[in-house]
Amino acid sequence: MNTPSNPNFESFLDKLPFDTFNAMQLDFMEKSLGNKPLMLLAPTGSGKTLAYLIPLARHLQEHYPHSRGLIIVPSRELALQIEQVFKSLKTGLNACTCYGGHAFKTEANRLKENPALVIGTPGRLSEHVQIGNLAIPDLKIVVLDEFDKSLQFGFHEQLKVIFGALDGKQKYQLTSATKLESLPDFLPFSECETLDYLKENAGSKLDLKLVRTSSVEKVETLMRLLAGFEQESSLVFCNHREAVNRISTLLTAYHFPHGILHGGMEQIDREKNLFQFRSGTQKLLIATDLASRGLDIPEIKHVVHYQLPPQKNAFIHRNGRTARMFATGQSYLILAHDESLPDYLEKELPEHQVPDAFKVPETSSLACLYISAGKKDKISKGDVVGFFTKKGGLDGSDIGLISILDSATYVAIPKDKVQELLKLTSKEKLKKIKVKVALAN
Template sequence: MNDSKKIIKTVLDTLGFESLKEIQEQTIHTFQKHKDLLLLAPTGSGKTLAFLIPLLQVLDSKKEGIQGLIIVPTRELALQIEQVFKSLKSTFKVTTCYGGHEMRIERNSFKTTPSLVIGTPGRLIDHIAQGNMDLSGCELVILDEFDKSLELGFEDQIREVFYALSKRQRHILTSATNLDRLPDFLPFEKPISLNYIGETEKNLLKQKVVKTTTKEKTETLLRLVSTFEGEPCIVFCNHREAVNRLSIFFNDYDFPHAILHGGLEQIDREINLIKFRTGSANILLATDLASRGLDIPEIKHVIHYQLPQQEDAFIHRNGRTARMNAAGASYLMLTEDEYLPKYISEKVEEVIPPLEAMPPVHPIYECLFISAGKREKISKGDIVGLLTKKGGIKGEDIGQIFVLDKASYVAVKRPCIKSLLAKISQEKLKKAKVRIAIAN
């Protein structure tokens, strides 16, 4: 095992942190003494770094082959973990596999064997079946959001992945809820457990209720959102049809927003999340797909437009706000024939939105699309260089940048957009002609 203190210092220096969180320190300490670990922790608690540091301690640059495997329930979570791992700037190669991603790109990545593989169950099975990856030498398996994987019915698929393992590997399981049972394919029964559920600043979350009528519910929502004055919010619905209806309504009133549900193509899901993350959209209309496993920081408001069907869903939705020591509010919208769920026992404040919606506050940033990405070996530095040297804008006018396989997206402050596009519309990026436009 690699030098723990040296790895921790390198991670802290790389990320610019002064110290680790308690959950991270405790996970690292416990993992050094025990083979298998169950980490109970909600989204936003710092659990990703809590299991990536032990992973770095296991990985050995002198060894060949896949040494680490992270199994996740969703594509979005796979990409998020990949991003965090790459931000640590280690020398270890990572390959990320998920449905909706070109199999050819992933297959080519395996030609030079990675040290770490991150993937969703179905796609991992595909690569195992095609002989693209050999897991016999894997030393650590991390099952992130394991409860979500079981909830989505991936137990049989993960069992198939475990058939390809040596059964000598160590394990870290993470879950946002207590697990009633562990599947029989896991080669252990009682892992050491660390429980951080409920440790994340409950007192910072204010639960509120908004009463309305069925007829006026959509308009009431718009009036409520308008009072946030551009602060980020997520509106949760139970069904994708409701998300689409609300999106049409918000468009009619010129309220910029993004949407997220399982009916969208993968690229559209990625673009909408990028818009929300970059601050190019301050409202996200979503199903429970957005309640877990997504890196969406600093959400001030969560609205339950439709009553969550189970208490777990309610908890996970609320977990998007009041995170990282930041205060937040959760609003439950109730029509005349609905009542507070039994699991809400505390006193709830009633909020009455204004009679008329306030004018929409447009986001600070606009999101630009660039028709080149990792495939063309484009880097964030290349994009910054184009925008500042050719486009004439300052670095402070540029927000977050996301480089995907075939395209890139960059947040630029709105006042700069018109002149910027005029200056760079005919420019080349790495000697190649690219299309640059406002992201749709």
């Protein structure tokens, strides 16, 4: 299949870190030119976001302000991630992101400007719809990304409010990493064209192993298992935030480097911890299923299920963080003697023995720096690189991942460069702004 030539989606490749689109993306882009409701089923990590975002961006470039787009996502992290991808396409168009924990008044003011693209979570978007902040008539394309997850999170009523305000004449596109048995009745259509690429994940090589332990020693067993991974990127899943915090307390007592992620955390802490994991400043993340889908997390070598989810789909999505797109990966199930395997798993799994002795791994060679300025201050990644190279004494190659948030920026740099940089930048200004630069705590 050739890249669609009308419109020319291929021109976006100059702004992306690869030379060609994959077969799934090309297929979806071609089908997106029609007006029928379209469902894309594809595994985690296959590139669904770009598959729908590039045709949407091209449409907005050609038809804004008479046509605008709406993307509905299940989590604030995914909303922010999509916003960053959209910005990387350099369309020259504005996007407004709406989610719980973000300033409602700021969102309302941005929506009054009728941005080309609105990205948001069902709860916050439904609030804006009810108040009348979201201009409905110009919304011509509606994307429901990770749609089944929004339903699983219980956003049925909020989605009903949003769709109740639409006139049903929009072009609809849905994405999911699992098949839906049926479509909810609030959608203005009962059938849609489906592109099923879930079978493409059949070639991945996921090695599942069982780790047995007693209930009393379960957390200690987990720590010994994790120590054996050394510096390899690892993700531990729990069903509840209380378990995440309990594990974190033990790891902290042993000075075991790690980060955590769950829905009870402040948004700024969630974003910081995700950045540290993405950038490699933390190699271990303990998380709830918030980290199982839709987030831009790099290839992970080990996935550990400290608690098994009750549903098979959740288990599949967790494992989808590793062994992605025909890669190899390790997945471990830690099972106490008084726990049993769920029906969706085979009863005979190879067992992995965890040694009694272990050594706490070294911390990462990278450090995460905090800068007290962000999007609201018109800070760009180029500004940060210039500040650290011209004022902080770094080479460009020293600067790793950069994440710019509303009021803060995080940057990964080599740990041995931190003290000198902090000294050199202590009284310097970034874009004429007096900023604080410090190690992220």
